Amino acid sequence: MNMSFLQELFNNITQRDALLRRRNSEDVTPDHAHMANACQALLESDGEASSIALASRALSLYARLDDEQKRRFFERLAQEFTADPEQIDTAYAAYHETRDIRHLQTLFNVCEPRRQELLRRLNLASGGTYELVRMREDLLRMMDDSGDLDAINADFIHLFGSWFNRGFLVLKRIDWNTPASILEKIIRYEAVHEIHDWNDLRRRLDARDRRCFAFFHPAIGDEPLIFVEVALHKGLPKQIQPILEGHRHDLDDPLSADTAAFFGISNCQTGLRGISFGNFLIKQVVQELKQELPQLRHFVTLSPVPGFRQWLEQHYVEETGKLPDDAQQALSLLDTPDWHETPEQEERLKAVVKPLAAHYLLHEKNRRGLPLNPVARFHLGNGASLHRVNWLGDVSRKGLKQSAGLMVNYLYALDDIERNHENYIANATVACSSEVRDLGRRARKMTKGETVK
Amino acid sequence: MNMSFLQELFNNITQRDALLRRRNSEDVTPDHAHMANACQALLESDGEASSIALASRALSLYARLDDEQKRRFFERLAQEFTADPEQIDTAYAAYHETRDIRHLQTLFNVCEPRRQELLRRLNLASGGTYELVRMREDLLRMMDDSGDLDAINADFIHLFGSWFNRGFLVLKRIDWNTPASILEKIIRYEAVHEIHDWNDLRRRLDARDRRCFAFFHPAIGDEPLIFVEVALHKGLPKQIQPILEGHRHDLDDPLSADTAAFFGISNCQTGLRGISFGNFLIKQVVQELKQELPQLRHFVTLSPVPGFRQWLEQHYVEETGKLPDDAQQALSLLDTPDWHETPEQEERLKAVVKPLAAHYLLHEKNRRGLPLNPVARFHLGNGASLHRVNWLGDVSRKGLKQSAGLMVNYLYALDDIERNHENYIANATVACSSEVRDLGRRARKMTKGETVK
Amino acid sequence: MNMSFLQELFNNITQRDALLRRRNSEDVTPDHAHMANACQALLESDGEASSIALASRALSLYARLDDEQKRRFFERLAQEFTADPEQIDTAYAAYHETRDIRHLQTLFNVCEPRRQELLRRLNLASGGTYELVRMREDLLRMMDDSGDLDAINADFIHLFGSWFNRGFLVLKRIDWNTPASILEKIIRYEAVHEIHDWNDLRRRLDARDRRCFAFFHPAIGDEPLIFVEVALHKGLPKQIQPILEGHRHDLDDPLSADTAAFFGISNCQTGLRGISFGNFLIKQVVQELKQELPQLRHFVTLSPVPGFRQWLEQHYVEETGKLPDDAQQALSLLDTPDWHETPEQEERLKAVVKPLAAHYLLHEKNRRGLPLNPVARFHLGNGASLHRVNWLGDVSRKGLKQSAGLMVNYLYALDDIERNHENYIANATVACSSEVRDLGRRARKMTKGETVK
């Protein structure tokens, strides 16, 4: 009686469908064939009235597939929901003859895999957008070297690029007044510095010296796409542990801070991998913060150096002879448990590791000639500069293991951001402070004139 | 001081740009060449950090172009922002040889006109989505038989189809508590029965016996995409005038109505022509109404019959001999001013015109075999049935001129909607009541056995 | 079925009640006796479960009374719903003997007229608060010299003072995004400079150079209590007409204004007369404006001088001999129609009227020793100073008739506001600029050394 109209519509369709199915086989668990049929029916519908119901049916079938059936469904998607070779041949022939714009348009249309229209139609279902994000999460998990599923992934990227266009994203502040249903996702998705429980979360959101912002998409409601955590600070922070431990008693009034430090950016949806939001997020958050707290002077990050310790091992521990003996010996101290608590060991390491970190960040490049370190690539690509390397910036187990305990400040300086960005894009130039440059030089001397790219 | 970060970014870019321009020519009004350059720069940007500023610049340049420059810009879009023939040839050759999925993907990618990426990037600008809708509005105005601009239109349709996917639309009730900024748009966009002023609007939104709903898109804020006006009624309404005149004193409590009559659906954005929302809107509104007013039994329209009077003229007035003499004479009364106020004339006309209207709606088809009347096509395509032809349903000048004063009720009957829809899609079957069918038969007899398609 | 629980409760009671009534007299229009009975029943109820229904019944009975019955009901309220003399005598005797705090409390309780508890209980009904505001509106209309109804008025003031405590008021910005249901009330309630229609309203709310704020009370929803209109300006405005005519092309960006001019404060609820909000409103609006537009330097009013023209007539036109002959003659020009459009006449008047206006505002006092002019009392009492007298500030018919065409700027200077306020309260000192003081001196000289109070 109170049942919704569309619900009824849907029920009508599925009841009939169920009857049909039952005649053949009693109440079977759905498999890739059911799913492929449902997709076929959706594509053959007129795209309007009944399509919503058909889209809902297909998505709910999909949800009941096990992994094996999902994989087989993806394979069918790749092979069967593609474009028609004959149509392509015909369209290409016509285009090739005339080279005119209308034949090109036809060629483009017939080249579009039918999967794309299928995905657009699945999106008609209520809640469909989020279901498709999760479908791609499945897909990414199942992709392998064979590359058969790459084409489907390309379709997702193509559509998500449109749907999650920055123009459609909504920035929201996250704080203790945020609904619990969203906050529990912040706990779950925090990827950089784990949030242990609700009390820990509460400290992370303490309005006296914390801010947190997330991007949301109107069609997927309460699910954050990405969020960033900010600490308000007097001066640039050097260490992450005091920040994670909670409110600092020297800062009871956010208006007395001069620095906003971004200490964690977490992507929430695996299914949106490769659709980039982070750069927009940082810039919009800087804008929000300047509005609320006009006295802020510095916008920096407090970032880890993932991969540095591993790089160090490969280049200077396993491969000996590149460093003077005492430096080489110092490096071996990294294997000593709790070395950072022994001042003498810590000092010896600092003298060697800090310069090498500057060198790593400034000069080690990947195949495309960009910094090897992914965090550096992200911030430098946004126009930030490499401002400071902080010794013992993160003495957690994870921090010691990944970054040899270092944390880096990347600086977002308003006046330089565009020039940095352009130099980086054009020439892969890494903007850095003189302090970091000096550190890098020290590393070169230490490595006895080894040629640096 | 309080200026926004992105604003500053943008200013930096445009100031430099302005300097550049000034060197060449003093403060010129922008033309298609500036615009094309701005688009080129946007496409060459890295798609991230600075793209927002570049997109804003391009859109604000566009807004300053006059019509001639816009047309020339569109022509350059068509010719210069297209795909690369050589890349297409190469990709096709590879695909043709292997027929494999990855080469198809490449072919699809290189066939995509660069315009599409351009439009996606323009959408990065704040407010960009709405600017693009208005850009297409310009484009539609400028399209002509030459067809040069059709390809750009196709790009817009492709992208708008994704962006305005029904899954992204938000239904909102419009009433006297709605912000004035939205209500003034309802006044402006009402296309079926004009709203004269704010007092008239207030009557249209009288909560005692009216409802109004609109679709919005999160990225274009306060601009409605389409809206529908509903009158609550006891029994099916026959005439539009009493509804337009305002609240009827027999219905002070919406809970005493048994019928919801849709009497106006207005598309608001010319720039979204061809992106269909109407069918989704009607169905979602039925759902909303059933939730609020569970006692409602009938969902119908009170719709005009545009084109009917003209059809009547062409087939039975200009071309004589198809009707018996007295019917023919009666028809000529349509030219008498105010014929509907003379009972004798009105009765004579009714006997002839009503059956012919049923015939027109049931049997007159277009080239695709679907009903000639566009309103009929819309509702029948949605699964409604042709329920009743109302004599003197609209005695306004417009109503007499277009529809010979008739209004039609299309019935949305929950249990039949899907079957009607399928029969209509599969066989172009027009679902109708026995009353309308009888009327149609009477027309056939009247036309002396003339063969009907 | 969908009927609300409380509705049913209420129905039960009223049905029974209706039955009861019908036995005595068939379906009579309610009179003061019904109303008094309903109030009695409400007072006798336990104040909880059924009181809501009884309160609703009483209020809906009241709404159906005609003015004569309302007056008689008020008279009964005054006489019958009072305190019990015997209880008072007993309580006083006990208090007088002991002078202790508990007997005082008892005395206070028994002195409270039963009307106050009645009003508190009527407030239980949904929407009751607003109904009571309107009941007082009736009361104020009916109060006369006899003073019988003054006691009821005192009860209302006592309760409204608590209920409409500033701590319970909510400030909201009014603009073109405000619901139409509120905006139509702004049109209706504007008391200073009439708003003619929706187009006029739209100009008044033009966000480029206007602001408008209103106080609301949570329990009376969409009904504004008081609102203030603000024009953003470069420099202090002198004239009201350019402001009323709509947006000025010299100010497209609110950030370029340096002055906020309050040009209209309208109380909306007659029933709340004497419950003051205006001073809180102005101060909170100054705060809001400083937040949004930190570059604002001056907060002033552009205020009429109601009563000035009348005062002028009485003291210097009817009563001759106080002014030099030429000044006396000049004054008579005020009766010439459109004198302000004749430069020669206007100049002669200006020389006489402007000084007299300064004199009037600075030195004419009421019985309590405060400025005679009510607008001056309001702003000076708030701590503003009398900053400038603007000749030809309001050349509307109303402006010429009431204020001899003058408008005054009262200045709210942050650093002086408290001192001004204290001096005003303590010594009735009128804070003013040297310009106004000089004008006042000129008036004294003109009036040939007449002693000024």
Add this chain to the structure above:
Amino acid sequence: MNMSFLQELFNNITQRDALLRRRNSEDVTPDHAHMANACQALLESDGEASSIALASRALSLYARLDDEQKRRFFERLAQEFTADPEQIDTAYAAYHETRDIRHLQTLFNVCEPRRQELLRRLNLASGGTYELVRMREDLLRMMDDSGDLDAINADFIHLFGSWFNRGFLVLKRIDWNTPASILEKIIRYEAVHEIHDWNDLRRRLDARDRRCFAFFHPAIGDEPLIFVEVALHKGLPKQIQPILEGHRHDLDDPLSADTAAFFGISNCQTGLRGISFGNFLIKQVVQELKQELPQLRHFVTLSPVPGFRQWLEQHYVEETGKLPDDAQQALSLLDTPDWHETPEQEERLKAVVKPLAAHYLLHEKNRRGLPLNPVARFHLGNGASLHRVNWLGDVSRKGLKQSAGLMVNYLYALDDIERNHENYIANATVACSSEVRDLGRRARKMTKGETVK
């Protein structure tokens, strides 16, 4: 720079004040004298412009007082901020002579303790309402038999009765989408069945079979006043433990429930003790639930019987001879740990305790002739009936200790609620089901004809 206007005003005042203070004594902790002075200054202010700042100052002084100083401040409030005996004598004399309404009004005014005006003015401060609620919390804690502070308490009750009038309360649903800042208060304030942590809370709010509603007051924002927890159920629930353990798998769709069981009502603000909201809350929640879930048939409570076990001890354990020997022996089993887990013991107890519980609830009265049990008084006073006594309804330690493990269903039957209420108010009649009445009779027989009041 960005500091608020009122903030500055306040600072001006307090700075001056601070200067003043510092001259006498260096930076002292505030005491009752400072506080009394601040209150005096507030009362002497004009009630408008500067009063907000003075109210804020007084409240922030209060917050810094220790308990001893608070108590002394309250004593001064009682003695010094009272009414003027001479004014009372004069006003009474005048009233006594004339007995007229205006002299009564004067008498009432002069009898009002100055404390009441003080409290109204303190309420002007931003956040003042909540501060006053907490001030009364302090007061209640400090009240003792001496009764000196009773008068202040009476003032609070008088004002809170107006301010927290049901017409000003807002009902809000509490669920997992509620802001965390509110939810943590639900955890803290739950008084009936403790909520252990956030996971426990999440279970309590599971939308499949739970509802929770709270009353809020607009002026105290996020602080709930009272809330009620509801379990949706098929049939009337007998036991609390399954409900507290979380979602029951037999009820995944709230639309399949036929019963709403209120299992916890918690008052949140000690400072509002005696201002009753509970009855309004239950009735409004019934209304909300009927709207959302029209299929609900039964509205009941699942309530504890606090005091029953103690009553049992006093009347039948300590005082022997009233029960047959076997019953007497059975009762002694209550002291056996975990008796409810031994079927034989549990059965023996059930036969004795259940009838005695019915007897206790039906016939044991307090001095005012109303049921001794406070929970029974509350629900019966609301018009509910005593529907069922559930054996082993609460086997928690607390449940066994207070209620001998019993839980009671009180039934809110729409058609009977008003009659029950009236009979209860008029004659203290306890409405009950025949099942409970039979149980009561069995108790009488068991107690061998003992006379029951």
